[in-house]
Amino acid sequence: MALLACLCALYAAIIVPFASYMRSKPFAEKLGTLPTVATLKFMSADQKLFVGSSLVMKVIIYFGGLAELAKNRIIIPPDYPAMSRTIHAAVKLDPYNIDAYYFAQAFLTWDARQFTIANDLLREGMKYRTWDWYLPFFIGFNYAFFLKDFDSAAQYYRKAGELSGQELHISLAGRYMQEAGQTDHAIAYLTVMAKGARSPMARKTFETRLVAFKQVKRIELARDAFREKHGRLPSSLHALIESGYLADKPVDPYGGEFFIAADGKVGTTSKFAFKGDDKQPGNKGGTKP
């Protein structure tokens, strides 16, 4: 009994520093390396769906952990290549998993800037989730917003419209897309994403970006009104506020400062990402509409 008590005391002494060590372990180490897909398939036997879902969860929790740290101003750049590898392995095990496509769309495009990889993954998902309008909608958006390939975008928006029957997708596929600016695309997309997001973390991410783009839209409208009246672009954001085209200074929820570039495009110093998100190799920062 005394020995057991001693061992319990020893365990109590070890467990706190042990838990602390595990918590502080580098995230990339936690995400770990994966065996090949063929090995995973063999080892998971009849638990392929479970292993696939676990891999997706692993990435979501990893990314969520980084977002929590970022809130506390601890910036650790996400390991996007490892996240991408893990998601790709997961969909080989469970090609129907919408969490995988939904999450990959979020980080592969806005953050990792890997549009072609994202579209290839989504196209693969379309082979399985034949009823799901989200996948062609994502591809259409990526083509229109990031790749500026409006013909391909129209093709996928049309497919999304056929599957969902929603007016928005049908109009995006047609006349509206040619007329709409990039900001309108972003707002339409983010509204759909924020509305459909069930986890508070995902919803918050989309809502933050939506707020930022709505501010951009405000500035764009003011800029256009200024140009119409004065026949030239405003010299700065400050000029728009001073001349009364903007009632107040738009606030970037990512902590940056909005500006009007020489060609009239509205941008922000945050590049639509929290500080530190753009430090990953290959990530050239957020998107300017």
Added chain:
Amino acid sequence: MLNLVEITLKSILRDRVFHGIIFSALVFLLIPSVASLSMRQMTELSMNLSLSLLSFILLLLALFLGGTHLWKDIERRYTYSVLTLPISRSSYLVGKFLGIAIFIFAVACLLGLVAAGVVVFSSGIYPPERPIAWDNFVAAVVLDALKYILVVATAFLFSSVGTSFFLPVFGTICIFFVGSASQQVYDYITAPATTDISLFTKKAATVVYYLLPNYSAFDYKVNAVYGVPIAGSGLLLTLAYFAVYALIVVALAALLFEKREMN
């Protein structure tokens, strides 16, 4: 024979296997919380986790009951006393097999009900975008039970010749992994695009594929979780495959058990 089935069931219950199952089944209660981590498919994840847990419990039961039951009876010399009665060795083995098979099926039905309860609970909190395909869910549970009955049959085949539990348990585990992957390997090797494999290897792989149990054929989780339609003819063929394959394995086990030397 019926007496043997009854005795087997009683002996399983006496070994408190059921207590272990109830303890493992407590994990079902955690599933809705874990599923809430999903971004867009809470109900689907809930069903996925429930069916995966059910499969895992059935796998453990099939391995340990199938792999150790016969060996334990021989070790306890219980088999010898039973075989002094007017009962053949093959009837003894078949009776034992049926007892375990009935137990596995009953546990699958019971845990299937618990899993259905978990899915109903999760779908109440996070309504799914598509209706739940309950018929596919039932098919997935029943086919899973049949798969593990086939695992028990394989374990009995090893038990009929093995002198300890090592061969039945580890042999069955190996066959389980290989049998779960055999379809993938067969598809790869016989694909027209695969040209770098010799004709002999292809033929040999086909023979091995025909001989091994195809466990992946019984996996209907994707159909249940994502509502992917199940082809009726395919289901019937799978049921026929199960019946014929299980009968062959049990008959072979009975034959070997008849010829086994027992001192």
